[in-house]
Amino acid sequence: MRCLFCKQDSSGSKSVEHVVPESLWNTQHILPRGVVCDSCNNYFARKVEKPFLDSQAISRLRFTQVIPNKRGRVPPSEAILLPGFPVVAYREASTPYTLSLQTSPEALKHIANNKKGTLLLPINAKPPASRTVSRFLAKMAIEAMALRLLEQPDGISYLIDEPQLDPLRNFARRGQPQEWPHHARRIYDADRELLDLDGHSYQTVHEFDYLVTEKQEWYFIFALFGLELAINIGGPEVDGYMEWLRENKERSPLYSGKNAP
Numbered sequence: 001m002r003c004l005f006c007k008q009d010s011s012g013s014k015s016v017e018h019v020v021p022e023s024l025w026n027t028q029h030i031l032p033r034g035v036v037c038d039s040c041n042n043y044f045a046r047k048v049e050k051p052f053l054d055s056q057a058i059s060r061l062r063f064t065q066v067i068p069n070k071r072g073r074v075p076p077s078e079a080i081l082l083p084g085f086p087v088v089a090y091r092e093a094s095t096p097y098t099l100s101l102q103t104s105p106e107a108l109k110h111i112a113n114n115k116k117g118t119l120l121l122p123i124n125a126k127p128p129a130s131r132t133v134s135r136f137l138a139k140m141a142i143e144a145m146a147l148r149l150l151e152q153p154d155g156i157s158y159l160i161d162e163p164q165l166d167p168l169r170n171f172a173r174r175g176q177p178q179e180w181p182h183h184a185r186r187i188y189d190a191d192r193e194l195l196d197l198d199g200h201s202y203q204t205v206h207e208f209d210y211l212v213t214e215k216q217e218w219y220f221i222f223a224l225f226g227l228e229l230a231i232n233i234g235g236p237e238v239d240g241y242m243e244w245l246r247e248n249k250e251r252s253p254l255y256s257g258k259n260a261p
């Protein structure tokens with residue numbers, strides 16, 4: 001058995017690989033052990049997923065939407081208790097409507113004296129660097145292909161030996177080339193609620209698919225709480241995607257063509 005990224009023998013590898021990180025509520029899209037070797041798995045966790053997940057914008061998204069990591073912890077958020085006391089706010093997935101605050105004795109005194117307080121949670125947050133997002137997408141794009149080909153007899157070997165995937169593989173695993181742009185836009189509000197057939201409301205956390213354009217360019221499209229991200233699997237440019245969007249009335253490939261509602 002060989003690794004999808006470094007192509008080395010991975011027969012002794014022990015960890016399964018989450019295509020979308022566990023810390024984004026993925027319990028579904030998982031590659032069995034050995035498809036990605038332990039060393040690549042570990043590298044991705046530290047150098048590709050962590051910078052994305054720990055960025056201010058994603059960690060705030062996880063706070064707002066109460067998404068715990070695999071140890072059950074939701075990232076805390078900085079906040080301000082008026083008139084200006086700094087506070088750290090904590091939430092727990094088991095009690096999503098409760099906020100716990102860590103603050104100074106002065107702030108506690110202020111609350112005690114006034115019997116109430118106003119807490120301001122910051123809205124704007126710095127997004128992860130473009131390159132961080134692109135590498136995160138590159139890793140998922142290749143792994144999501146493997147997920148689809150798992151059941152095919154030579155599916156994974158084909159992916160490993162496909163030279164057209166080597167540039168994207170190198171970008172995910174080694175950070176070369178330096179730049180590989182992606183396309184980002186919002187396709188629905190992060191708080192959008194949908195109803196299932198039984199009338200229960202739910203939110204879409206993440207969804208992904210591929211788009212093959214008329215020019216035979218392959219794109220991986222991933223949406224996280226309505227933020228749609230697209231990367232070209234064949235090379236570092238997104239012009240073909242923008243052209244496809246113009247020709248398709250800016251609809252998302254996740255909701256048009258074969259995915260039309």
Ligand SMILES: [Zn+2]
Nearest residue numbers: 003006037040
């Ligand atoms: Zn490897």
